[in-house]
Amino acid sequence: MGNFEVKWNQFVEVLIEQNGYEKIIEGLRNTVLIAVTGLLIGILIGIIIATVRVIPKYNWLPRALNGICSVYVGFFRGTPVVVQLLLFYYVLFPLLGQKITGVQVSILVFGLNSGAYISEMVRGGILSVDSGQMEAGRAVGLSFATTMRKIVIPQAIKNILPTLGNEFIALIKETSVVSFVGAADLYVAFNYIGSNSYEFMVPYLVMALIYIVIVMLISLGIKLMERSLRKSDRRN
Numbered sequence: 286m287g288n289f290e291v292k293w294n295q296f297v298e299v300l301i302e303q304n305g306y307e308k309i310i311e312g313l314r315n316t317v318l319i320a321v322t323g324l325l326i327g328i329l330i331g332i333i334i335a336t337v338r339v340i341p342k343y344n345w346l347p348r349a350l351n352g353i354c355s356v357y358v359g360f361f362r363g364t365p366v367v368v369q370l371l372l373f374y375y376v377l378f379p380l381l382g383q384k385i386t387g388v389q390v391s392i393l394v395f396g397l398n399s400g401a402y403i404s405e406m407v408r409g410g411i412l413s414v415d416s417g418q419m420e421a422g423r424a425v426g427l428s429f430a431t432t433m434r435k436i437v438i439p440q441a442i443k444n445i446l447p448t449l450g451n452e453f454i455a456l457i458k459e460t461s462v463v464s465f466v467g468a469a470d471l472y473v474a475f476n477y478i479g480s481n482s483y484e485f486m487v488p489y490l491v492m493a494l495i496y497i498v499i500v501m502l503i504s505l506g507i508k509l510m511e512r513s514l515r516k517s518d519r520r521n
Contacts, residue, residue, distance in 0.1 A: 289487075309471070315468060322395075324456055325396075330396065330401075336433055360401075374466040390466055402452060411437055411438065413441065418440065471496070
């Protein structure tokens with residue numbers, strides 16, 4: 286116990302006296318920013334791709350778009366996110382002559398990566414909606430696009446809400462790799478504290494606890510949203 290107390294005191298010293306808490310605040314902010322923005326981008330991309338993949342393929346344009354979407358999904362689902370980060374940060378943007386920060390490229394890559402996974406979730410959600418919903422919309426004079434936007438997709442999103450919550454949790458945890466492109470996340474913050482205290486056990490334990498708390502809060506938020514949606518369904 287005395288040994289742990291020494292390790293804890295070393296951790297607290299770096300945390301307070303060497304401004305380690307500022308690193309943690311910055312890391313937490315970047316972690317949440319990358320995950321939340323990445324999820325929002327992913328939802329937008331996912332809805333677009335899922336819509337393209339379920340529309341009737343009567344002419345060359347839908348078939349061509351479907352082929353492009355298949356390649357996109359195949360790439361982002363078939364390669365690790367850390368490889369995507371490295372390719373974008375060290376290959377793609379330098380070739381384009383663009384300078385971009387580690388946080389910015391992380392937001393972009395996590396959004397694109399999430400979009401590939403969410404597209405399959407949304408597609409499954411769309412297919413789970415009763416086909417009569419589409420027929421009813423068309424019967425009252427709505428176009429295919431309007432029916433999808435106002436009737437089918439909202440129901441599909443509600444059906445996949447728990448899965449979206451799991452995707453958000455996965456994004457939070459996967460942000461631990463953004464240090465590969467120089468972004469300061471929670472891992473970087475606690476690694477800094479460990480390096481300066483020459484002791485990593487306590488910093489990594491505290492880091493794990495922070496991730497657990499974040500995940501528990503997200504899970505609670507998803508449960509509350511599901512409960513609210515169930516109440517609205519019963520009222521309807």
